[in-house]
Amino acid sequence: MARTVGTTARGIRTPIIKEGDDLANIVVNSIMESMKDEGYTLRDRDVIGITESLVARSQGNYVSIEDIASDISKKFEGDIAVMFPILSRNRFSSILQGIALSGKKIHLFLNYPSDEVGNHLMDIDKMDELGVNPYTDFLTEEKYRELFGKNVEHPFTGIDYVKMYRDIVNNENIEIYLTNDPREALRYTKEILVANIHERHRTKRILKKAGAERVYGLDEILNESINGSGFNPEYGLLGSNKATDNTVKLFPRDCSEIVNNIQKIIKEKTGKNVEVMVYGDGAFKDPVGKIWELADPIVSPGYTEGLKGTPNEIKLKYIADNELKDMKNNEMVDEIKKKIKEKEENISGEAQSLGTTPRQITDLLGSLCDLISGSGDKGTPVVLIQGYFDNYATE
Numbered sequence: 011m012a013r014t015v016g017t018t019a020r021g022i023r024t025p026i027i028k029e030g031d032d033l034a035n036i037v038v039n040s041i042m043e044s045m046k047d048e049g050y051t052l053r054d055r056d057v058i059g060i061t062e063s064l065v066a067r068s069q070g071n072y073v074s075i076e077d078i079a080s081d082i083s084k085k086f087e088g089d090i091a092v093m094f095p096i097l098s099r100n101r102f103s104s105i106l107q108g109i110a111l112s113g114k115k116i117h118l119f120l121n122y123p124s125d126e127v128g129n130h131l132m133d134i135d136k137m138d139e140l141g142v143n144p145y146t147d148f149l150t151e152e153k154y155r156e157l158f159g160k161n162v163e164h165p166f167t168g169i170d171y172v173k174m175y176r177d178i179v180n181n182e183n184i185e186i187y188l189t190n191d192p193r194e195a196l197r198y199t200k201e202i203l204v205a206n207i208h209e210r211h212r213t214k215r216i217l218k219k220a221g222a223e224r225v226y227g228l229d230e231i232l233n234e235s236i237n238g239s240g241f242n243p244e245y246g247l248l249g250s251n252k253a254t255d256n257t258v259k260l261f262p263r264d265c266s267e268i269v270n271n272i273q274k275i276i277k278e279k280t281g282k283n284v285e286v287m288v289y290g291d292g293a294f295k296d297p298v299g300k301i302w303e304l305a306d307p308i309v310s311p312g313y314t315e316g317l318k319g320t321p322n323e324i325k326l327k328y329i330a331d332n333e334l335k336d337m338k339n340n341e342m343v344d345e346i347k348k349k350i351k352e353k354e355e356n357i358s359g360e361a362q363s364l365g366t367t368p369r370q371i372t373d374l375l376g377s378l379c380d381l382i383s384g385s386g387d388k389g390t391p392v393v394l395i396q397g398y399f400d401n402y403a404t405e
Contacts, residue, residue: 013397013400013404013405015397016397016400017395017396017397017398017400018395018396018397019378019379019382019393019394019395019396020044020048020382020393020394020395020396021382021383021388021390021392021393022040022041022044022390022392022393022394023040023044023389023390024036024037024040024064024389024390024391024392025040027064027067027068027391028067028068029067029068029069029070030068030070031068033060033064033065033068033268034268034271034272034275035275037058037060037064037272037392038272038275038276038279040392041058041276041392041394042279044394050396052276052280052282052284052396053282053396053397054282054283054284055283055284055285055316055398055399056282056284056285056394056395056396057284057285057286057287057317057375057394057395057396057398058272058276058284058285058286058287058392058393058394058395059286059287059288059289059375059376059379059383059392059393059394059395060268060269060272060286060287060288060289060391060392061288061289061290061379061383061391061392062249062261062262062265062288062289062290062306062311063251063259063391064391064392065262065265065268065288066240066259066260066261066262067259069240069262069263069264070240071240071241071242071259071260071261071262071263072239072240072253072257072258072259072260073232073236073239073240073241073247073250073257073258073260074108074239074256074257074258075104075107075108075111075256075257075258076108076111076256077108077232077236077237077239078104078105078107078108078109078111078231078232078247078258079108079109079110079111079112080112080236080237081231081232081236082108082109082112082114082203082231083112083113083114085224085226085230085231086112086114086201086203086224086226087201087224088114088115088199088201089114089115089116089117089198089199089201090109090114090115090116090117090199090201090202090203091116091117091118091119091195091196091198091199091201091202091203092106092109092116092117092118092119092203092205093119093192093195093202093203093204093205093206093213093217094119094120094121094125094126094192094204094205094206094209094213095118095120095125095205095206096125096126096127096129096205096206096207096305097120097125097129097131097164097169097171098129098305099167099169099174099252100251100252101250101251101252101305102175102205103174103175103178103252104250104252104257104258105205105228105247105250105258106118106175106178106179107178108258109203110178110179110180110183110184113183114183115183115184115185116179116183116184116185117184117185117187117195117198117199118175118184118185118186118187119186119187119188119189119192119194119195120171120172120186120187120188120189121188121189121190121206122137122144122149122188122189122190123137123144124300126206126207126208126209127207127301127302127303127304127305128295128296128299128300128301128302129164129171129301130164130165130300131154131158131162131171131172131188132154132157132158132162133158136158140157142157144190145190147189148187148188148189148191148194149187149188149189150187151172151176151185151186151187151188154172154188161173165299166299166301172186185198192204192213192216192217192220193216193217193220195217195222196217196220196221196222200221200222200223200224201222201223201224201225202217202222202224202225202226203226203227203228203231204217204225204226204227204228205227205228207228207248207304207305207306207307208304208307210227210228210229210248213227214227227246227248228246228247228248229244229245229246229247229248229307230246231246231247232246232247232260233245233246240260241260241263242260242261242262242263243263244263244311245260245261245307245308245311246260247260248261248306248307249261249290249305249306249307249308249311261290261306261307261311262288262311262312264312265288265311265312265313266312266313267312268288268312269286269287269288269312269313269314270286270314272286273285273286273314283316285313285314285316285317286313286314287310287312287313287314287317287372287375287376287379288310288311288312288313289309289310289372289375289376289379289380289393290306290308290309290310290311290376290380291303291304291305291306291309291376291380292304292309292376292377292378292379292380292381293309293369293373293376293377294377303377303380309370309372309373309376309377310372310373310375310376313372317371317372317375318371318372319370319371320368320369320370320371321368321369321371321374323401375395375398378393378395379393379395
């Protein structure tokens with residue numbers, strides 16, 4: 011019988027995860043209970059996604075703002091410039107608290123008109139009307155207020171982030187500037203903390219070439235344990251979230267071990283060869299707010315071997331509208347299935363793949379998982395995706 015359903019995704023409810031919990035068995039048992047209640051079965055190449063917060067919580071991968079201050083004091087000697095953090099109550103405010111707790115003078119540099127992930131500090135149309143050039147113009151906080159007003163609220167959160175960041179730090183201990191040239195920081199200090207995410211390597215390179223004497227990124231703060239704290243050797247404070255008023259949850263570590271263990275347990279219990287991944291933010295952009303969702307350093311910090319690579323797909327509508335346009339419906343279906351079955355292992359760049367998505371499989375699946383699980387109170391931090399690797403020719 012022909013398949014009538016392609017890809018499906020289910021949010022799987024789990025218990026609340028605490029430090030020290032056996033996450034692998036909790037995830038597997040939650041899926042097994044769901045299968046029993048909902049009446050479905052696992053298939054080979056199904057995908058299980060686990061949100062990164064579950065992994066980090068089970069690991070107890072937390073740090074305090076005092077831990078952040080300690081590492082900042084260890085790595086910087088004098089005043090520091092903090093370059094290009096994103097605008098966020100959840101992502102950066104606690105980190106800034108920790109930096110301020112070190113007692114160092116902070117020169118905070120913000121990208122404009124928006125941060126790296128699309129949060130705006132100003133109305134772009136007004137910026138154009140005022141003749142402000144974001145590629146060349148350097149704005150002090152005073153000039154920013156003169157041009158754009160004393161209260162510039164984010165369209166989604168209603169927060170004035172410049173004011174919020176200033177209020178976090180003692181007013182006499184912070185200066186805020188708007189620029190897109192990291193070299194401006196060297197007018198104030200040669201010690202730099204690079205706080206952007208996806209452009210951090212470029213920012214570091216530019217600063218070092220321009221004469222910065224001490225350059226660290228957020229990925230290099232808390233990359234080792236401080237006084238028994240959590241840590242992340244690869245990403246440091248990148249991907250962290252506010253946990254409490256005094257603590258931050260880090261991006262999880264050792265994710266490959268976790269996903270491979272879950273894959274093994276599923277095989278033992280069901281005989282099925284599934285793929286498993288840990289996911290954080292999805293990689294997509296909001297068309298209204300212009301915010302690019304990906305505030306984590308990567309969509310998936312760990313996944314099983316079968317999720318490597320990019321899709322290798324034929325664009326059905328292109329084939330139907332061109333090569334097969336004169337065929338009858340039944341003949342067209344048979345020919346399309348034949349083309350799918352006979353396609354080469356890599357058709358990237360060929361006309362028949364035109365318009366397919368040249369993205370990493372883990373980025374696509376992680377984005378789907380993020381949308382299914384949400385970021386609020388759905389209570390489904392595990393996502394089961396079935397049929398993703400099927401196609402029109404799959405029976």
